[in-house]
Amino acid sequence: MADQSAIEEGLSFAPQFGADGLVTAVVTDAKSGDVLMVAHMNEDALRRTIESGEAWYYSRSRKKLWKKGESSGHVQRVVELRVDCDQDALWLKVEQLGPGACHTGRRSCFYRAVPLGQKGAVTLEFRDGDKTFDPKAVYGKS
Amino acid sequence: MADQSAIEEGLSFAPQFGADGLVTAVVTDAKSGDVLMVAHMNEDALRRTIESGEAWYYSRSRKKLWKKGESSGHVQRVVELRVDCDQDALWLKVEQLGPGACHTGRRSCFYRAVPLGQKGAVTLEFRDGDKTFDPKAVYGKS
Numbered sequence: 001m002a003d004q005s006a007i008e009e010g011l012s013f014a015p016q017f018g019a020d021g022l023v024t025a026v027v028t029d030a031k032s033g034d035v036l037m038v039a040h041m042n043e044d045a046l047r048r049t050i051e052s053g054e055a056w057y058y059s060r061s062r063k064k065l066w067k068k069g070e071s072s073g074h075v076q077r078v079v080e081l082r083v084d085c086d087q088d089a090l091w092l093k094v095e096q097l098g099p100g101a102c103h104t105g106r107r108s109c110f111y112r113a114v115p116l117g118q119k120g121a122v123t124l125e126f127r128d129g130d131k132t133f134d135p136k137a138v139y140g141k142s
Numbered sequence: 143m144a145d146q147s148a149i150e151e152g153l154s155f156a157p158q159f160g161a162d163g164l165v166t167a168v169v170t171d172a173k174s175g176d177v178l179m180v181a182h183m184n185e186d187a188l189r190r191t192i193e194s195g196e197a198w199y200y201s202r203s204r205k206k207l208w209k210k211g212e213s214s215g216h217v218q219r220v221v222e223l224r225v226d227c228d229q230d231a232l233w234l235k236v237e238q239l240g241p242g243a244c245h246t247g248r249r250s251c252f253y254r255a256v257p258l259g260q261k262g263a264v265t266l267e268f269r270d271g272d273k274t275f276d277p278k279a280v281y282g283k284s
Contacts (some may be wrong), residue, residue: 008246008264009246011254011265011266011267011268012263012265013256013263013264013265013266023264024166024180026168026177026180026207028170028175028177032175033170033174033175033176033234033250034175035170035177035224037226038166038168038226038231050256050258050259050260050264051190051259051260051261053258053259067186071146072281073248078258080269081255081256081258082177082252082253082254082255082256082269083252083254083255083266084179084180084251084252085244085245085246085248085251085253086251089180089251091177091252091258103227104150104151104224104227106227108229109227110225110226110232110233111224111227112153112224112225113222113224113225114155114192114223114224114225114232116192116194116220116223117192117193117195118193119193121154121155122155122192123153123154123155124152124153124154124155124225126153127222127224135185
């Protein structure tokens, strides 16, 4: 492992990929500041993102590299990319092209709130839950 | 695994902890919208956060439950808690008490930008990199 002080205070970009070869990527809307999604990048996805200025990720479920918007056209232009103190998480401020980032047809993946102050089973509440596009039409499958 | 449609469209809170027993928690400043940190919660940390309205996490490096601010006093009051489509990530909008969230002495952990459009080795640039507190004074060690 690299020296902690160099990782935290240095200017060498040394992303700390986990045992699974991935770093966490938090994606926010550059205008609204809302969190759009949380995704993961492997080294290849990160390199392509830096070189192109458009967001690439690694899908853990599909086990493959993917460019955001490759199916939907909902590309993410990266306005700013930041790395955190221990260099194991990235923050992408993006211009989200098209009506949304979420595969369920919504602008953000975070469309439900967890009410606070409860004990036991928790019932969610929709927030900004309206669909902004039809995922069946966009992705061609349900 | 629970039914995907129920996880994505239902109102039952069913957080999908990973093989390590954790979900990813993205923490933003409720006022500025800036991402302050990325952390992880186990079931106990999540339950305590929901019940108390103050943020608890699980430290992967220290392998223990911790309340944010327990050493520094820099407690996070949760203004809103949201869950994402597949319920494996959480978004906490918080009121960050004290001068900052990052153990390096800064408001946010994301104080360096990764310039885009480069190939090969990447040199970071400080952004909002000024320290807002002295971590040695706050945590009592370097």
